Amino acid sequence: MGCVQGMMMRKALQQSLVPVLAVIAVIVAIWYIACVPMNSAWTAQQLERSGGTMTVTEHIADTWSQERPRLPSPHQVGAELWKSTIAMKPSSKRSLIYHGKITLTATMLGFAIGTGLGILLAVGIVHSRAMDMSVMPWAIVSQTIPIIAIAPMIIVVLYSIGVQGTLPKAIISAYLSFFPVVVGMVKGLRSPDAMQLDLLQTYHASKSQSFWKLRLPASMPYLFTSLKIGVAASLVGAIVGELPTGAVRGLGARLLSGSYYGQTVQIWSALFAAALLAAALVAIISLIERIVLKRMGVAA
């Protein structure tokens, strides 16, 4: 299955490069056009105050280069991103690398905790009927509720007992990545069919042997699918975890302070940094997935 998927993906990628670029170009174009009506009121206001006049082209150009536009133009966001990542020292308080690193640490710590516990629980569920029947319905129900609502409370409660910094955010991240991993991993560990399990029984394989040699390898494609969902959820958890306490560090804090002070360019660049981070994390997991599945002989 992985092999076909991989091949299809690569083929689809080659076929879709031109359409994807075209779509992105259209999106950027719409973005530029949208800047004009969004920002022109401000330009007109400034003009009225100074009493000067402007040609239409000048007016449009101005909507693309305001300091605090309602909708910053793509090149402004790009410039801010460049300025606050590459051109700035990573230790600076305004560098997105600095803030990104803080969010990333919480995300990775939480993701590791959540995934580890999730896999453990899934193993328990597969091997114990009682655990399956008592925990699994709750794990499924918990996916339908907005658990992110407890984020502010976790932060404040842990703060009041003296725990702050990375750990509270990591707990929220762990909580968010936990349930997708449990559900996916249970599915994966159950994916070997009766015939394969019977075969191992005829080999007189022990429970642990059939776990290590059949169930665990068979669960890998499912595991990686849920890891990709889980890592994205972890990042959202870490970002949201930075909101309620008015944190001053991290991508979420950049979003919040940007929204307090009306620094739209800052919000957009933090948003894009978060998006790039999410994309990079998912890409890394896809890469590991491909390597692991290839070594297992699943993918070509």
Place this chain on the structure above:
Amino acid sequence: MMLVILALLIWVVATAGNVWLANSVYAHSRTIKLLVPAIFGLTLLVMWELIVRGLEISFVILPPPSMIASRFASSIPILWADFVQTFLKGALSGYIIGCGAAFVLAVIVDRYDFLRRGLLPVGNFMAALPIVGTAPILVMWFGFDWQSKAAVVVVMVFFPVLVNTVAGLRDTSDMQRDLMRTYGASYSQTLIKLRIPAAMPFIFNGLKIATTLALIGAIVAEFFGSPTVGMGFRISTSVGQLALDMVWAEIVVAAIAGSAFYGAIALIEKGVTFWHPSQRT
């Protein structure tokens, strides 16, 4: 200390009971299947209550379930107002607009292969991004009231529904499409009579994912500014006042709303896709 020991005792008894029930001959009956998780959940609540009281943990930090329940019961009018503001006005209207727009775009995208190949990877990419981050921008544009929450929800539910619908519209076999052609069916007839019904399981998959996202979007958007009503507003202000029983009551509301929303969509799915193998029991 007695209470803690009592809690552990109850845990042991309940677990033993569940193990016995799960391995009994009736384990596959419906009652047992509901009873076992119910016992587990109740045990957790009882243990929570007893341990908080037994270890004398400050109620400010971790209120026991009984306190949360009484707070819930005593502030139903507030909770209802928050529910109306966040769920009915913000999440639901955004959900309908976002899912509707995604469906329409999916049908258009499906018609043109170039668009499908271009938009689908972009949509897949967008669906994995932390879109809640757009909340401060949209709150700035649409103001503090529910319109901005609905806008966040629209953006959040749009891509999962789009991607799933486009995938679903392609889920007919050549044979089925050929049959429609031999009937002389037009594009719109094929679409309405074959391809949209065939896409329903996929569409509902997207719609179900979107229910949770809608609530998350509406609640998180209120952290960035809201009128003095709403679930996200209540959570963030109550946390500030250390009124954690109120926060828990609000979480109970969110949990009920979330599972009921999901359940409602799942019920509609059952009615619409009764023919699909996954719905047969």
